[in-house]
Amino acid sequence: MSNIRWGLLSTANINRRLIPAIRASARGELVAVASRSQASAQAYANEWDIPQAFGSYEAMLASDAVDAVYISLPNHLHAEWSIKAMQHGKHVLCEKPFALTLDEVDEMTAVSQQTNRVLTEAFMYRHHPQTKIVGEMVRNGRLGRITVVRAVFNFAFTTRENIRLVPEMGGGCLWDVGVYPLSFAQYVMGGPPQQVFGTQWLGESGVDEVFSGQMVYANGAMAQISSSFCTPFHTQVEIIGTEGRLVLNRPFIGHNDGDRTLIFYPNEGGPEEIDVPEKELYLGEIEDLHAAVLDGQAQYLSLDETRNHVKTVLALYESARTGQVITL
Ligand SMILES: NC(=O)c1ccc[n+]([C@@H]2O[C@H](COP(=O)([O-])OP(=O)(O)OC[C@H]3O[C@@H](n4cnc5c(N)ncnc54)[C@H](OP(=O)(O)O)[C@@H]3O)[C@@H](O)[C@H]2O)c1
Structure with missing residues (x-):
């Protein structure tokens, strides 16, 4: 694998900041967006010129065309969908706040270790x-x-x-x-x-x-x-x-x-x-995930730091x- 194929998990407002960053990165490609309805996924894909539109989050996670997902859901859904994504073999960049309880953080961390998937909190600054x-x-x-x-x-x-x-x-x-x-x-x-x-x-x-x-x-x-x-x-x-x-x-x-x-x-x-x-x-958080997945580099923002947040x-x-x- 030499590139990371990204999927956006939701059509959230914040995506508009991530899309140019993925496209500006040397080793990232934006290939898909998922939404809770096909119509909204398709409209978003058309607006942002994204090749594939999935009418459910599950459908995108089941696709072999995606290597990493960006989770921009409401905060109470971060843990659930990060875990599902990793269980489907995807690497995960999850928006802040990473999770709402320490049990959630610990479960997400454990699944990252079990599945050998990169999991990281999206603190761009x-x-x-x-x-x-x-x-x-x-x-x-x-x-x-x-x-x-x-x-x-x-x-x-x-x-x-x-x-x-x-x-x-x-x-x-x-x-x-x-x-x-x-x-x-x-x-x-x-x-x-x-x-x-x-x-x-x-x-x-x-x-x-x-x-x-x-x-x-x-x-x-x-x-x-x-x-x-x-x-x-x-x-x-x-x-x-x-x-x-x-x-x-x-x-x-x-x-x-x-x-x-x-x-x-x-x-x-x-x-x-x-x-x-x-x-x-x-751009930094995108490149960091690329380096972690493609070069085996330790992620810059550790899950210990995230747990302490x-x-x-x-x-x-x-x-x-x-x-x-x-x-x-
Ligand atoms: N790092 C940053 O600079 C930054 C900036 C802003 C926000 N954020 C974080 O990004 C996340 C999203 O924030 P946002 O303001 O972009 O959110 P938003 O525009 O309200 O979008 C949230 C998306 O979640 C999906 N969703 C799934 N279940 C939902 C439900 N029950 N109610 C509402 N939406 C639901 C929807 O996508 P579909 O309809 O397509 O399924 C919706 O578009 C938050 O965790 C926030 O903290 C980070």
């Missing part, structure tokens, strides 16, 4: 050069000892008809966009927190529409994260160390989507803007529900 530069600066001590990470991802809905507002579908702003600040903090700190404290505003929908979390790490460092469904679009990460401060105004999105800057404020001297090479935001979200929700500090 983790693969971007900007994130890797930040990681190098943190690990080579440029910021000194990290004291606090402050990170935010907010946006406001234009309509209330959305899977993110349905509790049974794994709705909620922490599951949806709070996982970005949360996973960024974990990346900087090198692991999950030891203790968390969360607070939330529940909306009429019954899901958290504002969530704020405080997290404490083994070395005493702290992170403050927040997310929202009801305030203007805003993303930022600030990493504060004893030798300086690093500020990302577009930590999770592509350059074409905004005026991305990465600025280092050292303790002495003026601010320094750090150059970040351009890269299509969603889910574990931390669950602890924060438990804290918000109970009003208690939760120890992980």
